[in-house]
Amino acid sequence: MISFFRKIRQKLLNQHRITQYLAYATGEILLVMIGILLALQVNNWNEARKAKLKEEAILKNLVQDLRADSLSFNENLESLKQINALHQALYEIGIKGLGLEVENPNLIRYMIYYNPIAIKNDPLISEKISREEIRNEIKTYFRNLIDLDDGFSQFQELMEKRIRVFLADQNVQLLSNWFENKGINKKGISSEFIDKEGLRLLTRSPKFQQLLLEASIKCKNVEFNLEIVLAQNQKLIELIQKELKQ
Template sequence: MIKFFRKIRQNLLSEGKTRKYFKYAIGEILLVVIGILIALGINNWNENRKFKNVEKNVLTNIYKNLGTDSIQFKYYTQQFKQIEKLHLELFKVGVDNKSLDSISEPTLIRRSLYFKQLINSGFGEKAETINNTKIKEALITYTRSIDDMESIYLGQLTPLIENKLKPLLAEEKLYNTENWFYLKDKNFEDYSYKQLNGKNLLDKNGLIQLAKTDKFQQLLFEINVKWNDFYTRIKIVIEENNSLRNLIKSELKNY
């Protein structure tokens, strides 16, 4: 093809058709430029398609992880409601002098949560690789809400339970140590002790008596305030989780 065009130029020059030669040369240059632009356009289209596919895979994985996290947050909510119920029972016994035939599972008073969110602050950095502005902004907001939730639990609630409540329970000798060491199924993933066989790890009657002291009630107040603060953050995270999943599901239709 190059030889063909070169032959045409040589013929025009040999025939003295300089003006036609320059017109032809300009046309040939324009043809080459157009060819280059078409090639660049095709290359950019291929690159954009590759990027879209990568972005689609990232968003699909995030969507799945959000679903898994949603299940985890429901577990947190269930745990909070059980703990809140026990706190109220201990308050009624200690402050209102209510007589209760029984109280909730006493080990809930020292319950810890098992954090394993798949979407965390690390996904804030991954958001920078997402071109979809709406999803990127929602994802960054969501990860910040998770950080807020965890900071309340790990930074404020956990120290109260670990450094104040648990030592107090041990000091009052409320742990039924035999029941713990004979327990066969110690599942720390969700803190559900499935083979209690009617035996309590924490002395119910002893906890009721402890609940009648000012020292315990003051500590119960602190812990309950932090649990409710944590629960408030959970509700925000759950709402943002649902919104983000709906947004990603809707936007994925465009990929």
């Protein structure tokens, strides 16, 4: 093809047809430029297609992580509601003198297992998403997780450094039940690890009442933040799924 064009140019020069030669050369240059532009366009299209497929893979993985977080958080939420119910019952027993049943006293020292994976797997994932709305919702979700993490850390510190220590000092943790594996539940913890009657007596202690107040405040704060995170989690999943269908 190149030799064919060269012959045409040479023929025009030999015939001293300068005007035709210049017009032909200009046309040939334009054809080359059009070819280059088309090649660049095709390359850009291929790169855009690859970027879109990569982003779709990132979004699909994020949805999987969000769903895993949702399952874990819903379990956490159920545990927190049970802990809050125990706190309320202990308040009713200690302050109002009601003869309520303490169904699971071990919850007084129980901590939820909090381990969000979406933010840990890729904390900078929002920068890899092209659609601004999804980026903003991811950032909101991660900010909510930070608030949840802060509240959880405070609750965990109170539980480990004060409540558990206090319970041990008051001898309401049943040594034999732990080592003899009495009443082990599905989570591997004895539901009778804490002495019910001993705990009921502690509800009259001003020091325990103050600890109970702190525990209730922090537990409800974690529950509140967790509900916000779960709502944002679901919103983000639905938004990403809608994007993937387009």
